[in-house]
Amino acid sequence: MADPFDSLKTRHAGLQLAQDEGLRLRELMRAYQSGRVEAFDELYAALAPALRRYLLSHARDAARADDLVQETFLQLHRARHTYDAAYPVTPWAMAIARHVRLMDRRTQSRRPWAPEDVTELVLPVRGEAAAYAERTDVRRALGHVEASRRAAIIQHHLLGWSFKEIAAKAGIAETAAKLRSSRGMAQLRALLKGPEKARKPQKAQMAQRAHKP
Amino acid sequence: MSVPTELRARIEADYEPVRPLPAPRVRAISLLPLAALALLAAPTFFNVRSDAERIGWLLTWGASLGQVALGFIVITAALRESIPGRAWSTAALAAWIVIPFVLLTAITFTTSELSQISLQRGWWLVGLVCVGGSAATALPIVALANVLAARAYPTRPAIAGLLLGVGAGLMADAGWRLFCHFGEPSHVLTAHVGGLVLAALSSAALAIRLKPDTTSESLGGVRL
Numbered sequence: 001m002a003d004p005f006d007s008l009k010t011r012h013a014g015l016q017l018a019q020d021e022g023l024r025l026r027e028l029m030r031a032y033q034s035g036r037v038e039a040f041d042e043l044y045a046a047l048a049p050a051l052r053r054y055l056l057s058h059a060r061d062a063a064r065a066d067d068l069v070q071e072t073f074l075q076l077h078r079a080r081h082t083y084d085a086a087y088p089v090t091p092w093a094m095a096i097a098r099h100v101r102l103m104d105r106r107t108q109s110r111r112p113w114a115p116e117d118v119t120e121l122v123l124p125v126r127g128e129a130a131a132y133a134e135r136t137d138v139r140r141a142l143g144h145v146e147a148s149r150r151a152a153i154i155q156h157h158l159l160g161w162s163f164k165e166i167a168a169k170a171g172i173a174e175t176a177a178k179l180r181s182s183r184g185m186a187q188l189r190a191l192l193k194g195p196e197k198a199r200k201p202q203k204a205q206m207a208q209r210a211h212k213p
Numbered sequence: 214m215s216v217p218t219e220l221r222a223r224i225e226a227d228y229e230p231v232r233p234l235p236a237p238r239v240r241a242i243s244l245l246p247l248a249a250l251a252l253l254a255a256p257t258f259f260n261v262r263s264d265a266e267r268i269g270w271l272l273t274w275g276a277s278l279g280q281v282a283l284g285f286i287v288i289t290a291a292l293r294e295s296i297p298g299r300a301w302s303t304a305a306l307a308a309w310i311v312i313p314f315v316l317l318t319a320i321t322f323t324t325s326e327l328s329q330i331s332l333q334r335g336w337w338l339v340g341l342v343c344v345g346g347s348a349a350t351a352l353p354i355v356a357l358a359n360v361l362a363a364r365a366y367p368t369r370p371a372i373a374g375l376l377l378g379v380g381a382g383l384m385a386d387a388g389w390r391l392f393c394h395f396g397e398p399s400h401v402l403t404a405h406v407g408g409l410v411l412a413a414l415s416s417a418a419l420a421i422r423l424k425p426d427t428t429s430e431s432l433g434g435v436r437l
Contacts, residue, residue, distance in 0.1 A: 033230065033231050033232075033233055034230050035229075035230035037224070037225060037228045040216065040221075040224055041215070041216050041221075044214065044215075044216045045214055045215070048214040049214060052214075070217060070219075070220050073216075073220055073224075074220070074223065074224075075366075077224050077227065077228075078366075078425075079297060079365075079366035080231055081231040081232065081233055081234055082233075082234055082296050082297060082365045082366045083233060084233060084234070084236070084296070085233065087298065087299070091298035092297050092298035093298075094298065095297035095298040095299075095300065095368055096297045096298075096366070096368070098368070099297070099366075099368040
């Protein structure tokens with residue numbers, strides 16, 4: 001005959017397990033705060049699945065959810081001093097994950113297209129760039145443009161940021177951001193033309209200047 | 214699940230032991246010297262209101278001390294709000310905003326029943342002095358409280374800042390009302406409450422400004 005208290009016992013055991021897990025997480029978090037970096041691995045193993053599930057339910061894209069999980073753990077690391085061991089870890093971690101998700105959504109809504117790497121860019125080649133080369137050439141050439149100029153080109157011409165936004169993000173003056181972008185474009189043009197083609201117009205310009213009265 | 218190598222490397226590169234933040238009420242205690250200064254500044258530099266004797270100790274110093282105490286509680290609530298996972302519910306937030314205004318209104322009407330000093334002229338000028346005076350008195354508290362909040366990880370900085378401003382405004386008005394004897398409700402509920410609202414709005418703006426940068430090193434998702 002079945003024990004009428006079976007379901008109650010199972011439920012009690014489940015609660016006990018959850019309580020133990022909660023206490024273990026608190027101990028791990030306390031250890032992580034006090035200088036045991038190895039505790040991070042265990043925290044990651046315990047929290048990542050739940051955080052991933054939560055972030056996946058919003059991102060609806062596994063790769064994006066994985067990125068957000070990593071970002072969440074970076075933020076957990078930065079905010080580790082705000083954790084109070086008197087309270088459970090999971091709500092604290094979930095609040096940070098929610099914040100990361102909201103920040104990501106805000107970024108996405110402002111800049112719907114934000115590639116991870118220059119080599120992964122699907123370039124909407126347009127304007128004068130289209131006249132110079134195929135997309136792969138542009139992508140390759142962009143990889144050779146000096147880093148700060150490349151950033152300015154990508155942000156302004158591809159992501160549609162204003163120079164004011166670029167300047168604010170890089171901590172430079174607006175004119176410096178414009179300069180980076182225009183010099184970067186000049187460098188890109190030169191790279192796309194190739195060394196020979198790039199030299200020709202310069203020679204022609206010099207010759208023109210020499211003939212001027 | 215194992216930690217991705219890149220994440221592990223970044224954590225290790227930046228890792229050092231940290232001391233957990235003290236409880237919000239403990240951190241709020243560091244604001245008490247400024248609160249005492251705000252309470253005593255106006256009555257010391259100018260004078261205690263001329264009708265102090267008529268309205269009695271309870272409605273002068275007693276009510277002001279009550280305002281300081283409530284301000285302290287609201288600031289503690291705001292510091293709690295700035296900790297992840299400890300955010301207040303919408304109903305609780307509404308209560309934190311409404312209760313101070315109810316208290317101010319109650320004190321105002323009780324005081325005005327006992328003392329009928331009304332403004333005969335210069336309504337605008339006196340109003341501006343009271344708005345500016347109480348908002349300016351609140352500013353040091355707003356600044357320090359926002360620094361305390363930013364040390365946590367405010368996920369809703371505007372709300373935390375607004376609450377901090379309400380608390381600071383209450384503390385500042387506690388001192389200002391000890392000097393200003395124009396107790397008619399139309400003056401108090403516009404000028405004095407106006408100063409509190411100004412403090413709250415400027416605090417919310419400051420909190421947004423001071424919010425720690427929570428983006429990783431990538432710029433707009435582009436690795437530079």
